[in-house]
Amino acid sequence: MAIKGVLFDFSGTLFRIESTESWLRAVLAEADVTLPEGELLRLAGQLEAAGALAGGASPTGPLPDDLGALWAVRDRSAEAHRAAFTGLSRRVELPDARLHDALYDRHMTPAAWRPYPDTVEVLAALRERGVAVAVVSNIGWDLRPVFREHGVDGYVDAYVLSYEHGIQKPDTRLFGLACDALGVAPQDTLMVGDDRRADGGAADLGCAVHFVDHRTVVERPEGLRPVLDLID
Structure with missing residues (x-):
């Protein structure tokens, strides 16, 4: 795949x-x-x-x-x-x-937020590889300013936020909206998250799923880098 x-x-x-x-x-x-x-x-x-x-x-x-x-x-x-x-x-x-x-x-x-140390590196590498990126979040407010302020917004092609659709993960409809926004089939999509229940719902749509540990920024300097190995 x-x-x-x-x-x-x-x-x-x-x-x-x-x-x-x-x-x-x-x-x-x-x-x-x-x-x-x-x-x-x-x-x-x-x-x-x-x-x-x-x-x-x-x-x-x-x-x-x-x-x-x-x-x-x-x-x-x-x-x-x-x-x-x-x-x-x-x-x-x-x-x-x-x-x-x-x-x-x-x-x-x-x-109030800090990107993980490898966030920019991994997102930039995905952009270089021509891989589309969406942020799919269970949230009640607009997180786009956080991405803009930290210089990460340019690496994101779409935001699919639960409160904007009245749907929250693990409902597969939210992941489906994200796939549609990217123009990518679920079978060609990887979901990366820290919540095995919520983010794991993407598997029911046919997406591959990769989990990271919900740890502090200091404790998890390279948690996202395995994503690049999965892509390559």
Whole structure:
């Protein structure tokens, strides 16, 4: 099989969100709120356990029924995404209630994200080989500014975002839309992602699938390079 198109997941695959501690520090600084170091670290730990940072850790423990139902469909609309993650955040008592929305807004900024060390290298190599690239993401906001700010947008031919279609992975329709956008048959397409359930749905459409580890940028300097071996 000759691979003519590659679909990439966003979070945990091409980019990684900042740590929960960095996220909270940035928002507190912007709001001019000062906390004792121990209190800041305690709150960061609680927010991480709550799963309040999109792209970070999932919630630990059971969720209330209403929040659990919202969590299951969080990537189908911008409204559901914001409501789910601010709902998780509000399970943690912060010094100012306005900080919950500020935290959500922060995670959508390019400054909150870093590309993996080999992201540009691999995308540039695919472009040189004439392989079409799409980003297929379960997400509730427009990630295109993140790619533009980090100089990666020029390597992406199409973006297929769940909230723009009301469909979330592993639904094969989302992968089908991406293949159609690239003009490539699923059988000639490789899906690269970090979530075996969500990204693995591409296999049901006939795509090849390759998984990477959802690790920090420092811990995963070369996780994407095997993609080039699969292409070659």
